[in-house]
Amino acid sequence: MTSGDGGRGTGRRAVLRAAAAGVLLGAAGCSSGGAPRAASTTSGTAAPQSGETTPAPARTPTPTPTQSQAPAQPQTPTPPQTPSPTALPNPPLWQPGPGEIQPDVKRRAVELVAALGAWPPGGQGVEAARSRVAALGLPTGLADQAGPLAPAAAEASLEVIDAQYGGILADSASVLVVCRQWTRASDGSVAEGGTTVDVRLSRAEPRWTVTALHPAEPGAAAASPGAAVAGVLAQPRIELPPAAAADLRSGAVHDSVLTAMLRLAGPYSLTVSVVRSGHPLDVFGTTRPSDHPLGRAFDVWRIDGRAVVDPATPRQLIESFMRDAAAAGSYNVGGPLAIAGAGNQFFTDDTHHDHVHVGFDH
Known part of the structure; x- marks a missing residue:
């Protein structure tokens, strides 16, 4: 082989290597599907060069759910609370104690x-x-x-x-x-x-x-109650139930009653049951008018916190109160005890075994 032959062989091998390199580069420019990407024809956008891949968009990490990231639950509106009314007093039913008749x-x-x-x-x-x-x-x-x-x-x-x-x-x-x-x-x-x-x-x-x-029918309160009425209503040692207090405010109770109450409230505390209204018009079982509806009497069922009907209440306390009621001007004092006195000033019977009656004739 001459030197001329050797030069042509070297050039041919160079050509073959260049062609092989072109084939390899073309294969590198194919997608996994084997087809080459088409060039973009959109104006202003460069087509990817042979051998490039389009970058995948960056992935945003999915956060691990936490309590603070839990979906908000819909809130049911809380209705406004209406305060419960205060319960009315509920006292036990009254029961008769020892010493009662019937x-x-x-x-x-x-x-x-x-x-x-x-x-x-x-x-x-x-x-x-x-x-x-x-x-x-x-x-x-x-x-x-x-x-x-x-x-x-x-x-x-x-x-x-x-x-x-x-x-x-x-x-x-x-x-x-x-x-x-x-x-x-x-x-x-x-x-x-x-x-x-x-x-x-x-x-x-x-x-x-x-x-x-x-x-009881006490009547309307007077426009200006007298001094004696005001004195009895303000006296803490005299306890009056609603109807009896209304009797006093009506102005239909005699001063003799009011004066005796105030006098007895010195040595005793007295709990009154009846003054004028709520009492029989006549002495029960008779046609004789009672002093109560006339505003000339009052009844006391408790003395110094001791019930008159209770056998445990000292008899001396009751007798002392009855005598002092007579000394306060009452002409007719009834109670559970037979007390010796002038004329008919004191009396006792079954009706008055549970209270002391204090009556006036004027």
């Missing part, structure tokens, strides 16, 4: 007054009252005689302060049920009041029955 007669009267003077929400009205009376086995028409014991109110509660005899005979009785009452109006407001009810009963089996009700 205790179930008083209990019968108290049960009726409590049924008429207290009811839960929705229990107002005459028809509901009749149902409560019927449940006691008593005539439903008594509900129509309740008067101030059944005011127009959405709810009511009642406390029986005392039950004393206005009279007790073999087959008939009068029980004076002295009450304090709380009522709630439809607007939620609460008022305190009370009355005294003269409950009439007659003997029956198995229990006495009620024949009539006579609630």
Whole structure:
């Protein structure tokens, strides 16, 4: 081979190597699908050069869910809270204690007054009252005689302060049920009041029955109560139930009664049951007018915190009080004790075994 042949062979090999390199470069410019990418014809955008790949968009890491990243739950609006009304007082039902004469007669009267003077929400009205009376086995028409014991109110509660005899005979009785009452109006407001009810009963089996009700009617308050009235109402040693206090404010109580109350309040504390209203018009079982409706008498059922009817109350305390009532001007003092005195100034009977009556003739 001449040197000329050697030059041509070298050039040929160079050409072959260049062609092989072109094939390899073309293969590098293909996608995984084997087809080369087409050049872009969009104006202003350069087509990728042979051998380049289009960069994949950067991946945003998916955050691990945490409590703070949990989807917000829809919130149910909380309705405004309406404050619950304050419950009315709920005193226990009065029960006769030791020393009572015919205790179930008083209990019968108290049960009726409590049924008429207290009811839960929705229990107002005459028809509901009749149902409560019927449940006691008593005539439903008594509900129509309740008067101030059944005011127009959405709810009511009642406390029986005392039950004393206005009279007790073999087959008939009068029980004076002295009450304090709380009522709630439809607007939620609460008022305190009370009355005294003269409950009439007659003997029956198995229990006495009620024949009539006579609630107290104190009358309207006077425009300007006298000094004696103001003095009694302000005296802490004289305890008056609602109807008795209303009697004083009406101006229909004689000064003799007021003066005696204030005088007795010196050595004693006295709890009054009845003054004028809520008492029988006549002395029970007679046609003789009572001093009470005339505003000339008052009854005391507790002295120095001791019930007159309680056998444990010292007899000396009761006798001392009766004598001092006479000294305060009373012409007619009745109680559980027979006390010697001038004329008929003192007396005792079954009706007055549970209180002291203090009466005046002017």
